[in-house]
Amino acid sequence: MTSYFxxxxxxxxxxxxxxxxxxxxxxxxxxxxxRVLEERGCxxxxxxxxxxxxxxxxxxxxxxxxxxxxxxRDGDGSIREVEL
Amino acid sequence: xxxxxxxxxxxxxxPAVRRAMDxxxxxCANPGRGGHLPAMEAAQTVYRCREQAAALFGxxxxxxxxxxxxxxxxxxxxxxxxxxxxRVLISGFExxxxxxxxxxxxxxITVAGxxxxxxxxxxxxxxxxxxxxxxxxxxxxVSNVFGYVLxxxxxxxxxxxxxxPFVLDxxxxxxxxxxxxxALGAAYIAMPGHKGLLGPMGTGLLLxxxxxxxxxxxxxxxxxxxxxxxxxxxxxxxxGTLNVPGIGGLEAGLALxxxxxxxxxxxxxxxxxxxxxxxxxxxxxxxxxxAHQAGTVSFLPEGDCEELARRLGDRGAAVRAGLHCAPLAHxxxxxxxxxTVRLSFGYDAEPAKTGEFLRILENLLTGKM
Numbered sequence: 130m131t132s133y134f135x136x137x138x139x140x141x142x143x144x145x146x147x148x149x150x151x152x153x154x155x156x157x158x159x160x161x162x163x164r165v166l167e168e169r170g171c172x173x174x175x176x177x178x179x180x181x182x183x184x185x186x187x188x189x190x191x192x193x194x195x196x197x198x199x200x201x202r203d204g205d206g207s208i209r210e211v212e213l
Numbered sequence: 214x215x216x217x218x219x220x221x222x223x224x225x226x227x228p229a230v231r232r233a234m235d236x237x238x239x240x241c242a243n244p245g246r247g248g249h250l251p252a253m254e255a256a257q258t259v260y261r262c263r264e265q266a267a268a269l270f271g272x273x274x275x276x277x278x279x280x281x282x283x284x285x286x287x288x289x290x291x292x293x294x295x296x297x298x299x300r301v302l303i304s305g306f307e308x309x310x311x312x313x314x315x316x317x318x319x320x321x322i323t324v325a326g327x328x329x330x331x332x333x334x335x336x337x338x339x340x341x342x343x344x345x346x347x348x349x350x351x352x353x354x355v356s357n358v359f360g361y362v363l364x365x366x367x368x369x370x371x372x373x374x375x376x377x378p379f380v381l382d383x384x385x386x387x388x389x390x391x392x393x394x395x396a397l398g399a400a401y402i403a404m405p406g407h408k409g410l411l412g413p414m415g416t417g418l419l420l421x422x423x424x425x426x427x428x429x430x431x432x433x434x435x436x437x438x439x440x441x442x443x444x445x446x447x448x449x450x451x452x453g454t455l456n457v458p459g460i461g462g463l464e465a466g467l468a469l470x471x472x473x474x475x476x477x478x479x480x481x482x483x484x485x486x487x488x489x490x491x492x493x494x495x496x497x498x499x500x501x502x503x504a505h506q507a508g509t510v511s512f513l514p515e516g517d518c519e520e521l522a523r524r525l526g527d528r529g530a531a532v533r534a535g536l537h538c539a540p541l542a543h544x545x546x547x548x549x550x551x552x553t554v555r556l557s558f559g560y561d562a563e564p565a566k567t568g569e570f571l572r573i574l575e576n577l578l579t580g581k582m
Contacts, residue, residue, distance in 0.1 A: 138435060138436065138443070138445060138448075139245065139433070139434070139435040139436075139443070139445070139448050140244065140245035140256050140260075140434060140435070141245075141260065141263070141274065141275050141447055141448070142275065142445075144256065144257070144260040144274075145260075145273075145274055145275065148264075159253065159256075160248055161247070161248035168438070169435075169436040169437070169438050169439055170436060170437035170438035170439075171434055171435055171436065171437040172435060172436075173245075173248075
């Protein structure tokens, strides 16, 4: 199943993002960022359902929550960055 | 026990605080490190506490950094703003948690305003000091010895007017008076978690209006490849494992404070402090009281203040005597040689306890006990 995830610099920013998305009615779950995607080592991400990406990015920007990048995870497990 | 030493720490801790600590010890692992359930539960506990503090103190959650004490926060703030030899302006009522870090740095300390309960003097002396363009100003919100509430909003305005960053020591005000980082425009506000915020000892908060220099360096669970500390808050100040049970307890304490409101708690403390002050004056004691006073009052007994405190303690009344780690405040008030007996009221202040304390004291002074 296709899903997106948004990466953050730290657990605190991911949590702030989680609060912003939930208050905007956007479901998400926090998880560790895959090591291969975190060039600075160690970080947290918010996983989103496929249809929620653009609404989520808008909500994060509106809430001034800094995030690093957005990735798409395909059904076969492959991951690629999404250019916004 | 009639406990009137809330200026040292709130006691006893509310049951909700103790329960929250117990829950954290049972359910929380290391926050911000792993992705498993106990680590995530810990991270949520920590973040909820940040949110409670941010809502109470007018800032964003990431501007709330956890410290082990107010002293640690003050050291961090001072080391960020002051270099050796810099001139620093402080009030005449500072605790050693301010004076000693500045002295250790080799700062050129200017004391401004030493008249108790006198806002006009405090403000005019600060204005004179600010005209010399110090590197920073550091002042307490409430004197831990005398309960003098300094005019912090006006002092903040003056500092901004002269472009001087300032640090507020909210050790005695957080939880009893409004404290707002954004409204005050402070560079940093330091506070303990275990006094007016009702949390456990070993907790503190540093509210950061600016990016600080870390005091400790180490793992943060973020940007592990980077050999420098992260350049963002709160990670920049939180090297090493956080005191999660303490933070869980602090969250519960903050929730209690927010439910009632600091102003209401402060009014209750102040009412009892003033009732006590009036009764002490009737007993012929020298009492330090005046306008702009919080829920703390100091007095001078006939004999040694430590001896009176010991005798009160033997009879079930807990007070603190001596210099209260604030020799500068005693110097300002002229009590450096004697010290004072300090009564500091807390969230549980009520007339019955005040009355019982006064009965014990009066009996002691009149030789009935």
